[in-house]
Amino acid sequence: MNKLESVSDYISNAPAWAHSTLQELRRVIKSAAPKSKESMSYHMPYYSQGGRLAYFAAFKNHCSFFWISSSDKKKYAKDLKSMKVVGSTLQIPRGEKVPITLIKKIVKARVTSNEAKERK
Numbered sequence: 001m002n003k004l005e006s007v008s009d010y011i012s013n014a015p016a017w018a019h020s021t022l023q024e025l026r027r028v029i030k031s032a033a034p035k036s037k038e039s040m041s042y043h044m045p046y047y048s049q050g051g052r053l054a055y056f057a058a059f060k061n062h063c064s065f066f067w068i069s070s071s072d073k074k075k076y077a078k079d080l081k082s083m084k085v086v087g088s089t090l091q092i093p094r095g096e097k098v099p100i101t102l103i104k105k106i107v108k109a110r111v112t113s114n115e116a117k118e119r120k
Contacts, residue, residue: 032107050114
C-alpha cells in the first residue's frame with residue numbers, strides 16, 4: 001500500500017476481504033482503550049496511550065494484531081493455544097473471527113502497564 005494518512009484510509013485501501021476484520025480490530029482496541037491515540041506508524045494503524053498499545057495490518061491471507069509480549073504469551077497461553085502467534089503477532093486468518101475478548105484483555109493490560117510506568 002502507498003503511504004496512507006489515516007486509519008480509515010488504511011482500512012479503505014486494504015483488500016476487500018480484510019475490511020470487516022480491520023474495522024473490528026479498530027473497534028475492539030478503541031473500546032478497550034477509549035483514551036488511546038489513533039495514528040499511523042510503520043505504515044500501519046497504531047494505538048498509543050502512555051506508550052505503545054497495539055498495531056494491526058492486513059496481509060495476503062491474514063490480518064495481524066501486533067504487540068503480544070512474552071509476558072502476554074505466558075499470561076494468555078490458554079487463550080492463545082488454538083491461535084497462530086508468530087513472534088509478537090497474533091495472526092487472524094482470512095475468514096476467521098477476531099478474538100474480541102482476548103484482544104480487549106491484552107489492550108487493557110497494556111494500558112495498565114503503561115500507566116504504572118508513567119507513575120514511576
